[in-house]
Amino acid sequence: MLFRILKNSFLKRPKAVFLIFLSITMGAAVATAFLGIAGEVSHKMALELRSYGANILIEPSAAEGGGFLREEDLPKIKTVFWKYNITGFAPYLFGIAEFSSGGKRERGVVSGTWFAKQLEVPGEDVSTQGVKGIAPWWEVQGRWPEDADEAIIGAALAKRLNVASGGEVTALVKGRRQLFRIVGIVTTGGYEEEQLFAPLVTVQTLLLQTGKVSRVQVSALTVPMDDFGKKDPSTMSKDEYEKWYCTAYVTSVAKNVEEVMAGSRAKPVWQIASAEGALLNKLNSVMLLLTVLALGASATSVSTSLMASMAERSKEIALMKAVGADRFQISSIFIGETLIISVVGGIVGYFIGDQLAEVISRTVFNSTIASPLWLFPTAIISAFVVAIAGSIAPLRRALLVEPVKVLKG
Amino acid sequence: MTRRRWLIHLVLRALGHRKGRTILLLAVLAMASSLATALGIVSSSMERRVAEEVRKYGANLIVIPETARLEIGSGGLDFGVVSEPTYLQQSLVEGALARSGIKAERSFHLRGALHWKDSDLMVEGVDFADIRRLFPWWQLKGTWPTAGEIVVGNDLAASMKLKPGDMMECGGKGQTVKLRVSGIVTSGGEEDGLLFVALPELQKALELEGQITLVRLMVTAGGDSLKKSAVSLQQLMPGAKVSEVRQTARTSEGLLAKVKLLMLMVTAVVLVSAGSSVAGTMSTTVLERGKEIGLMKAMGGTRVEVMLIFCGEAAMLGVLGGIAGYLCGTIIAQFITRTVFSASADIIPWIACVSLGVSLFLALLGSFGPMISVFKLDPVRSLRGE
Numbered sequence: 001m002l003f004r005i006l007k008n009s010f011l012k013r014p015k016a017v018f019l020i021f022l023s024i025t026m027g028a029a030v031a032t033a034f035l036g037i038a039g040e041v042s043h044k045m046a047l048e049l050r051s052y053g054a055n056i057l058i059e060p061s062a063a064e065g066g067g068f069l070r071e072e073d074l075p076k077i078k079t080v081f082w083k084y085n086i087t088g089f090a091p092y093l094f095g096i097a098e099f100s101s102g103g104k105r106e107r108g109v110v111s112g113t114w115f116a117k118q119l120e121v122p123g124e125d126v127s128t129q130g131v132k133g134i135a136p137w138w139e140v141q142g143r144w145p146e147d148a149d150e151a152i153i154g155a156a157l158a159k160r161l162n163v164a165s166g167g168e169v170t171a172l173v174k175g176r177r178q179l180f181r182i183v184g185i186v187t188t189g190g191y192e193e194e195q196l197f198a199p200l201v202t203v204q205t206l207l208l209q210t211g212k213v214s215r216v217q218v219s220a221l222t223v224p225m226d227d228f229g230k231k232d233p234s235t236m237s238k239d240e241y242e243k244w245y246c247t248a249y250v251t252s253v254a255k256n257v258e259e260v261m262a263g264s265r266a267k268p269v270w271q272i273a274s275a276e277g278a279l280l281n282k283l284n285s286v287m288l289l290l291t292v293l294a295l296g297a298s299a300t301s302v303s304t305s306l307m308a309s310m311a312e313r314s315k316e317i318a319l320m321k322a323v324g325a326d327r328f329q330i331s332s333i334f335i336g337e338t339l340i341i342s343v344v345g346g347i348v349g350y351f352i353g354d355q356l357a358e359v360i361s362r363t364v365f366n367s368t369i370a371s372p373l374w375l376f377p378t379a380i381i382s383a384f385v386v387a388i389a390g391s392i393a394p395l396r397r398a399l400l401v402e403p404v405k406v407l408k409g
Numbered sequence: 410m411t412r413r414r415w416l417i418h419l420v421l422r423a424l425g426h427r428k429g430r431t432i433l434l435l436a437v438l439a440m441a442s443s444l445a446t447a448l449g450i451v452s453s454s455m456e457r458r459v460a461e462e463v464r465k466y467g468a469n470l471i472v473i474p475e476t477a478r479l480e481i482g483s484g485g486l487d488f489g490v491v492s493e494p495t496y497l498q499q500s501l502v503e504g505a506l507a508r509s510g511i512k513a514e515r516s517f518h519l520r521g522a523l524h525w526k527d528s529d530l531m532v533e534g535v536d537f538a539d540i541r542r543l544f545p546w547w548q549l550k551g552t553w554p555t556a557g558e559i560v561v562g563n564d565l566a567a568s569m570k571l572k573p574g575d576m577m578e579c580g581g582k583g584q585t586v587k588l589r590v591s592g593i594v595t596s597g598g599e600e601d602g603l604l605f606v607a608l609p610e611l612q613k614a615l616e617l618e619g620q621i622t623l624v625r626l627m628v629t630a631g632g633d634s635l636k637k638s639a640v641s642l643q644q645l646m647p648g649a650k651v652s653e654v655r656q657t658a659r660t661s662e663g664l665l666a667k668v669k670l671l672m673l674m675v676t677a678v679v680l681v682s683a684g685s686s687v688a689g690t691m692s693t694t695v696l697e698r699g700k701e702i703g704l705m706k707a708m709g710g711t712r713v714e715v716m717l718i719f720c721g722e723a724a725m726l727g728v729l730g731g732i733a734g735y736l737c738g739t740i741i742a743q744f745i746t747r748t749v750f751s752a753s754a755d756i757i758p759w760i761a762c763v764s765l766g767v768s769l770f771l772a773l774l775g776s777f778g779p780m781i782s783v784f785k786l787d788p789v790r791s792l793r794g795e
Contacts, residue, residue, distance in 0.1 A: 015696055015779070019689040026682035033678055041671070048667060052466055052660045057597060137655040189471070189654040269597040270546040275465035282462060283668070285749045286455065290448075293741065294679045297444050301686035304437045308430070308693045360674045364667055 002329075006336055016309055021345050023305040027298035028349025028383045029356060032375055036357035038291045039372070042284045044365045046221050049279060050087050051136045054217035055272040056254045061265040068093075068212035069264050071200070075121045076260040077218065081245075082253045083124070085221040088133040090114055091213040093203050098172040099196065101161045108157050109195040110171050112203025112213075115144045131197070134219040138192070141165060142184030148202045151180035154193035158185050169196065171206060178206045218257055218266070222250040224277030250277075302383070303390025306338070310394035317398045318406035327399050334395055338387045346383035350376055416714075420721045430694055431726070434772075438730025439737060441687045442768035445680055446738025449760045451745050452672035458750045459668050460629065460661070465545050468625035469658040470513070470639055472502060475650045494520065496620035497649055505645035506626075511638045514627040516543050519608060521615045521622075523579040523586075530565065530579070532604045534611030534621075543627060547600065551592030558591040560605040566593045581614030635662075684771055691775020695719065702780075706788040719776055727772030731765035738764060 010017050060067030069091075077089055093112040098105060114130035121127075132144060142165035145151055153163065163169055167182045180198055187193065204210050223229075229249040233241060245252050250273040254266035320330050354375075361369035424431045474495040499517060506515065519534035537553055537560075551573035554560055561571050571577070575590045594600055612618050628638050635658055643651045653659075705715050739754075746754040 016693060019693050019696075023686035023689045026686045030679060030682045034675075048664060051663065053656050135656075137659045139655060139659075188656065189652045189658070190656060267595075267597045267601075270548060271467050271544075271596060271598055273597070274546040275462070275467075278465060279459070279462045282458075282749050286451070286745065289745045289749065290451070290675060293444070293447065293745075294675075297440060297679065297683050298686070300440055301437065301683050301690070304433055305686060305690040305693065308433060308690045312694075312697045356678055360671070360678070364671045364674060 002333060002336065005333055006340070009333075009337055010340075017341065020305055020309055021341050023302050024342050024345030024383050024387055025349040025352065027302040027386065028346045028379045029353035030294050030298040031382060032350050032353025032379045033356040033360070034291045034294045035375055035378070036353065036369065036372070037360055038287050040361065040369050041287050042280065044361070044367065045283050046276075046280055047087070048365070049276045050134075050219050050221065052272050052276065053137070053269075054089075054134050054219045055222065055250055055269050055276065056218040056220055056257060056266055057269055058216040058218060058257060058261055058264050058266045060214070061263055067263060068209065068214055069216060069261055071204075071211045071213050073261045073264075074213070074216065075119060077216075077257055078119065078121045078124050078127065080256045080260055082220065082248060082256050085248050085253060086257075087219045087221060089129055089216055089218040090131045090134050091200060092215045092217070093200060093207065093209060093213045094215075095173060095203065095207040095209075097196075097206075099157070099161055099169050100172065101163045101167060101169045104161050106157065106160050110173070110203055110206070111195050111197050112200040112207075113197055114200055115197075134217060135188075137188065139187045140184040141187070142182075145183055145197075145199060147181075148199050149179060149181055150183045151196055151198035152184040152186050153182050153196045155185055155187045156193040157196060158182075171196065173206055176206060176208075178202065216261070216264075218254075220250070220253045220257075221248065222253055222273065222276070223248045224281050225249055225251075225274070299386045299389075302386045306387055306390035307394050310334070310391050310398065314398045314401050314406055318401055318403040321401075322403040322407060330399060331395065334391060335388065338391050339384060342384040342387040343380055345387075346380035349383060350379040353379065416718060416721065419718055420725060423718070423722055424725065434691065434694060434726050435730050435733065437687050437690050438726060438768045438772055439733035441680075441683050441771055442731045442734025442764040443736075443738035443741060444683055444734075445676075445767040446735050446760055446764040447741040447745070448672075448676040448679060449763055450739065450742035450754050450757060452669070452676055453757060453760075454742075454746055454755045455672050456665060456669055457755070458746065458752065460665060462750075463657075463661040463664060464514075464627050464629070466657045466661065467544070467546075467654070468516075468627050469635060469654050469661070470626040470628055470642070470651060471654055472497065472624040472626065472642070472646065472649050472651050473622070475648055494622060496617060496622055497624070497646075499619050499621050502621070502624055502646065502649070505642065509638070509642050509645050511626075511642065512629050513638075514539075514543055516540065516625050517608060517621045518623040518625065519611055519615075519617065519621045521581070521611060521617070523581050523604070523606075523611075523614065525577055525579045530569075530604050531602065532579075532606055532611060534606050534608040536608050537605075540605075543625075544596075546596055548595045549592045550595070551590075554591040554605075554607070556607070557587070557589060557610070559588045559607075560592045560594050561590050562601040562603045562605075563593055563595040564601040565604060566590075579614070581611075581616070583614055583616035586610065586614045680767070684767070687771045688775035688778075691723070691772060692779045695776045695779045700792060703788040703790075703792045707792060716780065719780055720773065723772040723776040724769060727769035728765065730772065731768030734768055735761050735764040 058069065060069055071091065074089070074091055077083075077086060080086070090113055095110050097108060097110040099108050116128050116130045116132040119127050119129045131138065140152060142152070151169070153161075153169065158164070161169060163182055165182050165184050169180045169182055171178045171180060180196065186197070200213070204212065229244065229247065229251065231240070231244070233244055233251070233255070236244060245255070250268040254268050258264055258266040317330055357369050361367060474497050476495050502517075506513065516536065516539040521532050521534070522529040523532045540547065541553060549560065559577070566572065571590050573590055573592055577588045577590065579586055579588060588606065594605070606614075612620065628635055635653065639651045639653055702715055705718070742754045746752060
């Protein structure tokens with residue numbers, strides 16, 4: 001009996017049912033899409049902000065710039081506790097050299113570095129490390145160096161030496177010569193424009209500093225500094241220190257990296273780190289508020305559309321009462337109706353919302369998104385709860401009607 | 410009673426008679442348009458707020474003497490002076506900035522060396538008020554300096570064993586100055602190895618009155634206009650070189666574009682879904698009024714007239730909902746920007762039109778669709794209740 005009533009209630013008034021279905025589907029879709037991206041957005045934004053450049057600098061602990069770090073320690077950076085937070089790093093070795101090209105001579109800085117080196121660390125996936133990854137704002141006209149004697153040159157230095165890409169520059173350090181083929185001109189608007197960048201190995205040989213580097217820039221995903229993070233680690237109790245070490249503050253990641261590099265000290269680059277923290281905090285709270293707003297809106301629109309459709313059915317209810325149905329039977333008919341529509345709407349809405357999240361993530365961040373599995377039951381159950389909440393008030397009013405009055409008109 | 414007044418009367422009575430339904434529809438329309446308003450205001454002020462936040466990453470344009478070498482940058486990689494220093498006239502730069510009409514925060518820097526004990530210290534002359542405002546990443550232990558006081562970089566302080574309160578007697582080219590250390594700065598960048606003195610004091614000590622070596626500019630501009638600013642400034646300052654700091658300038662551009670796109674998508678998703686749901690609710694209420702339409706037709710109302718009554722009703726609801734929605738939405742937007750950016754949201758007049766438009770559009774869309782099907786009804790059959 002109940003089943004027959006339900007079946008006919010759907011088949012005889014397809015338009016009304018469709019409208020409720022539409023509203024529930026849309027509500028569930030928005031909820032799914034927002035819950036799906038809200039969590040991811042903060043991670044994606046943090047990754048996005050990493051393109052501002054390295055936020056940790058490792059230098060030799062000897063105060064007066066004379067010391068060096070060991071190149072063999074570098075792969076250890078990918079094995080530290082916070083290894084998954086480290087998005088990239090690049091070592092540098094500097095020296096002053098006499099550059100000459102086509103009769104012009106200039107004193108300048110020669111830097112050895114990794115451009116995009118395939119780094120193999122036992123027990124870890126192969127990763128690409130180097131300047132190309134951590135400094136995406138470098139504009140290279142030409143291409144990045146691949147061979148040992150290829151180099152890119154800063155725009156200002158190139159102008160003074162009057163070389164273009166395809167040219168050659170000879171570097172002279174204490175009587176040793178090295179010929180570099182210039183394959184690109186780099187523009188950054190910073191000090192890099194005064195330097196010549198060549199593969200690390202070549203510069204190590206030129207400067208007679210085999211296996212040594214003078215600085216390492218590390219780009220790491222960190223959480224914004226809060227009051228606890230600002231405390232001086234040396235004054236912390238053991239438990240506090242543990243907590244500090246296990247939170248990805250820029251200071252604790254720096255400390256973590258410092259421990260694996262012999263004779264080093266790592267310091268956060270506050271210009272980058274503090275701005276990043278502030279920005280991330282704000283973007284996250286905007287997303288949170290918008291999510292609350294969107295969830296609230298979809299809940300309201302679903303429940304109002306149910307109210308609208310329920311309120312006009314007092315005649316139906318009166319008739320049911322007149323033929324002897326009790327409140328429980330009437331309620332079960334209407335709640336059954338709502339249940340079916342909201343479950344179907346919730347499922348369809350989940351898939352639409354999933355797609356929406358995917359589209360947003362793809363257009364904005366160029367990456368896919370994985371909606372968490374718990375969203376599926378959540379979408380259906382919340383669609384049902386919201387739908388029931390919307391229909392309870394009008395249903396209760398309808399149940400109070402006097403059949404005779406209503407049926408008389 | 411004229412025909413027009415009669416129509417208005419009919420619309421008003423129809424709305425008044427079904428109070429519960431009218432309030433429900435009004436609430437739904439107001440909700441949709443307040444969503445539109447709030448999202449519109451938040452996303453348009455988002456861009457500016459984020460642009461302001463992004464400025465905390467530092468200068469996006471720098472001005473240096475034409476012959477000088479670039480020695481600035483973040484990341485803490487810098488090298489001592491390799492070439493002879495060259496200078497810019499401070500008054501010249503100020504004049505050029507004023508004439509160019511570019512809105513920019515500026516800070517002037519003068520690099521030089523002061524002799525203390527047996528060593529030469531790298532010193533930078535700055536305006537500390539500018540520094541406090543434009544370099545929020547400086548972490549200062551001690552106090553900000555007043556006249557005759559200086560700030561020392563962390564590394565320099567460690568190697569020279571300086572602490573706040575110490576007195577230093579530094580010799581410059583012009584005169585010897587007595588300076589008191591008021592604070593130690595940590596930035597993780599080149600600042601860690603420098604000594605900071607008030608600009609006029611350093612200029613006097615080095616006999617370089619009115620000279621500076623570097624100007625950092627934070628231009629509030631996105632996209633191409635930053636490049637244009639650089640070009641126009643360059644033309645006004647022949648002896649200087651204006652360059653764009655790509656690390657901050659380009660990255661910020663990319664970030665702003667992403668934030669804008671994200672907000673746009675989010676707004677679109679919410680509006681479309683809330684909109685379709687609201688239009689659905691509107692439709693539900695019109696669908697149920699078949700009998701009323703039948704009666705009107707039976708009494709001799711033409712299709713256009715009946716349509717007019719229903720559209721009039723919908724339009725009235727739409728306008729009221731739109732106004733309520735605008736007010737609500739502004740409050741919501743105000744709340745969001747206040748909690749997140751602790752600044753009040755911009756009041757954007759055209760948003761009012763948008764919220765009215767959204768509400769009207771949804772109301773009409775919701776009643777128009779089902780009305781077409783209702784019109785096909787035979788009045789006799791609908792009145793008989795078939």
